[in-house]
Amino acid sequence: MSVTAAKGFTAAGIAAGIKENGNPDLALVVNTGPRRAAAGVFTSNRVKAAPVLWSEQVLKGGQVSAVVLNSGGANACTGPKGFQDTHATAEKVAEVLGRGAIEVAVCSTGLIGVLLPMDKLLPGVETAAAQLSEHGGEKAAIAIKTTDTVHKTSVVTRNGWTVGGMAKGAGMLAPGLATMLVVLTTDAVVDSDVLDKALRDATRTTFDRVDSDGCMSTNDTVLLLSSGSADVTPDYEEFAEAVRQVCDDLGQQLIRDAEGASKDIKVEVVGAASEDDAVEVGRSIARNNLLKCAIHGEDPNWGRVLSAIGTTKAVFEPDRLNVAINGVWVCKNGGVGEDRDKVDMRYREVHIVADLAAGSETATIWTNDLTADYVHENSAYSS
Amino acid sequence: MSVTAAKGFTAAGIAAGIKENGNPDLALVVNTGPRRAAAGVFTSNRVKAAPVLWSEQVLKGGQVSAVVLNSGGANACTGPKGFQDTHATAEKVAEVLGRGAIEVAVCSTGLIGVLLPMDKLLPGVETAAAQLSEHGGEKAAIAIKTTDTVHKTSVVTRNGWTVGGMAKGAGMLAPGLATMLVVLTTDAVVDSDVLDKALRDATRTTFDRVDSDGCMSTNDTVLLLSSGSADVTPDYEEFAEAVRQVCDDLGQQLIRDAEGASKDIKVEVVGAASEDDAVEVGRSIARNNLLKCAIHGEDPNWGRVLSAIGTTKAVFEPDRLNVAINGVWVCKNGGVGEDRDKVDMRYREVHIVADLAAGSETATIWTNDLTADYVHENSAYSS
Missing domain, CATH: 3.60.70.12 (L-amino peptidase D-ALA esterase/amidase)
Structure with a gap:
């Protein structure tokens, strides 16, 4: 309607x-x-x-x-x-x-x-x-x-x-x-x-x-x-x-319906000192090409999440960061957490939680994975 | 040595x-x-x-x-x-x-x-x-x-x-x-x-x-x-x-030697009001995935250059922007310029000049195109 x-x-x-x-x-x-x-x-x-x-x-x-x-x-x-x-x-x-x-x-x-x-x-x-x-x-x-x-x-x-x-x-x-x-x-x-x-x-x-x-x-x-x-x-x-x-x-x-995408990625930032911090961190993660490629490959590469967080001005201490991918806390206190082999990434939706351990504010950014189809659709097109 | x-x-x-x-x-x-x-x-x-x-x-x-x-x-x-x-x-x-x-x-x-x-x-x-x-x-x-x-x-x-x-x-x-x-x-x-x-x-x-x-x-x-x-x-x-x-x-x-890249892109910003402006604009262009895909497809898509410039805080007027790709001024005064069919993009090096028409400062940022090989190398890799 x-x-x-x-x-x-x-x-x-x-x-x-x-x-x-x-x-x-x-x-x-x-x-x-x-x-x-x-x-x-x-x-x-x-x-x-x-x-x-x-x-x-x-x-x-x-x-x-x-x-x-x-x-x-x-x-x-x-x-x-x-x-x-x-x-x-x-x-x-x-x-x-x-x-x-x-x-x-x-x-x-x-x-x-x-x-x-x-x-x-x-x-x-x-x-x-x-x-x-x-x-x-x-x-x-x-x-x-x-x-x-x-x-x-x-x-x-x-x-x-x-x-x-x-x-x-x-x-x-x-x-x-x-x-x-x-x-x-x-x-x-x-x-x-x-x-x-x-x-x-x-x-x-x-x-x-x-x-x-x-x-x-x-x-x-x-x-x-x-x-x-x-x-x-x-x-x-x-x-x-x-x-x-x-x-x-x-x-x-x-x-x-994103062009060429095979995964919908929900980036949820929690424990932020402010909503602005949460949005800044969420966007930095969502825009990281290396991470988007890893998700496409169904690789729960939390190091790329931390690396993206590290480029922001948000309030956090590197050794207090935690990251969960599809419910598994693969990074705890800035280092190795639960066994990454436990992460099931077969489905289209992927849920990343980044805990800044710096407050109680949150924000969620949605993005997609980066795929060869995306490259093809945006390079083969004659404009 | x-x-x-x-x-x-x-x-x-x-x-x-x-x-x-x-x-x-x-x-x-x-x-x-x-x-x-x-x-x-x-x-x-x-x-x-x-x-x-x-x-x-x-x-x-x-x-x-x-x-x-x-x-x-x-x-x-x-x-x-x-x-x-x-x-x-x-x-x-x-x-x-x-x-x-x-x-x-x-x-x-x-x-x-x-x-x-x-x-x-x-x-x-x-x-x-x-x-x-x-x-x-x-x-x-x-x-x-x-x-x-x-x-x-x-x-x-x-x-x-x-x-x-x-x-x-x-x-x-x-x-x-x-x-x-x-x-x-x-x-x-x-x-x-x-x-x-x-x-x-x-x-x-x-x-x-x-x-x-x-x-x-x-x-x-x-x-x-x-x-x-x-x-x-x-x-x-x-x-x-x-x-x-x-x-x-x-x-x-x-x-x-960039992984998966097929083009080396020189983004030269000229006519900037400050060097900081030139660097900000250069980086915005260099990081635009849509443009990087277009260059991979040998498509002189100047609209994506203007769109990237538009996201910055640099000093410029949209209707004074000029863009040259490999020596052809495909965008003049914010609109259609020389015939884009004149642009030869067969070679590995691509030279984009973005003229902000707002001063005399310049900066050059180097980047690569975005390719299916990049996606493959960064998603197929098990870390």
Whole structure:
């Protein structure tokens, strides 16, 4: 059901001809109201794609009537012409729907440095608008796929209101940095400042901690739109938790679909002096190519975990560090622990616990193993 | 000639039986004087191997009589017993040579988390001492190899004095973080504080800018020993430049021998507002797995360069960035530049220039491509 699970939203997904292979490549999500409050978070990459620059301006108004998304081209590093194209796309959606362009968010995903075929995209907007439906969520989710092998949707329903969403992304591993795009919708009555807080709280501990290959896109966008159609104003904590659950679910789906990956690795840092320390250590472990190769080889190589921890500024003493891999404490007090032969690494999910023995804060970062398939998918690709 | 090119040094390399395959695994370098000033730089990893902790103490005295190096075991994350083993090794060398143990530096390389076979190592010290020779430099260089396919040596000779050295390391790509170890010797008369300054200046722009896979070892050590045997006190600038040349040559040899690599990538950042900015940007580009895969695929994917630059805090405007790959300015002013089909990527060396257009500072980082062979060598390895 995706973005149309919540009442007050219609969606469509079509093949506009942006992708040369004829696959669906254009999605439209429309908020039919009565409210149109919205919030968004965007890539922190300083090289931002034209649609990100545009949508950041849109979200400053706190209101979004529609989101138009295309796959088949990122419209990044495309200069003034690229920005004009994004603007023209928003204007076209506004014209077709009878709304203001400044309430139309735009998302693009695909190759960097290539202009979009506007002669196909603009007619596609008209086609998509004609197919808008309360059941269009799945088609929209399919139309934003790039190297994704499956489309990703999630829904959480509470007392009289719903949060639903769709995502695209192959764990940020996609060729050409083809981006994570997420659109979430709710029919709960929530103002834009509250949406913004709930969304930032949720992304901080979900999408921001999915770190498949450490590479940050120019196009990442997560939007949350409220139609207010359910006529229910939820308790903040309950609403924020529902948003967090949907984000967590979609983030997990991204990791499981990461290009070329054979393992999903949960890096859980415990005993940290601060949450920042836990995140820093988790990211350092998650980004260590040598460890990611070892996990691919089903080798519980705790020395590479310690070596990654040692590069951080976190509070810890080297001779108090402990590491468990799939439940076996292979490193105790900075040295050899339980027998590493006890570690069973046959399954796709691998759980690493790094205990800094320096406090009580924790954080979990998800990543993938590094495989020959990853290299192949990201080197054989002609961009 | 390696570490024995400079007068006043003897060396040996033997098979002590630390490696199960019977290859050479123990090297000894002895300063026969008349002087024994020394300097050292060590890994900045906070998880340091026992020999690093020991040798850091040795170098505080500014004098080194001998260096004993073993391959076949890193003696890292081995607790108090590991440190005792390092100490016992230094004591053994001191006893055999009739020197003080506090002037014996120790270096180890190999797997993390495994104790050294002292019953083989200590007799090996006696064997090595018996074979010390003014022509032993090459054998010493061979004995410190781990996954290295070739041994690495370099010599620079000036007016009456020489700087020579040996290195091991497969671009920091070695399984188990098997470390970069470097021993440099000179017969010039140079005090330890001057050695220290020259060594730090040299490593800062050579070994520190060789960033094959972003993984930092627990054992990295670079030592510079002066015998004073040439009885010449060189001009500082001339001496520092000779040390820099030897370090640069050895660093290049490490990159060219990087495990699984098919390309050596020179990332040159120009137009930076500061040298720190240039280094930060260079490292960000050099560590981007997506770009490293693209280079492996001979794909001049400048979008991945811009995306990597965008994650830094360096001074730049996105729409002023320029990128050249092998001499072709494929990105100009943050957008599409010259025809990317003009880029010839058939050869092993790839030259990326990133122009931040924000100043006049520069820095060069060397890295390698990311290949299926890298994954294989670092995952199939049982540590």
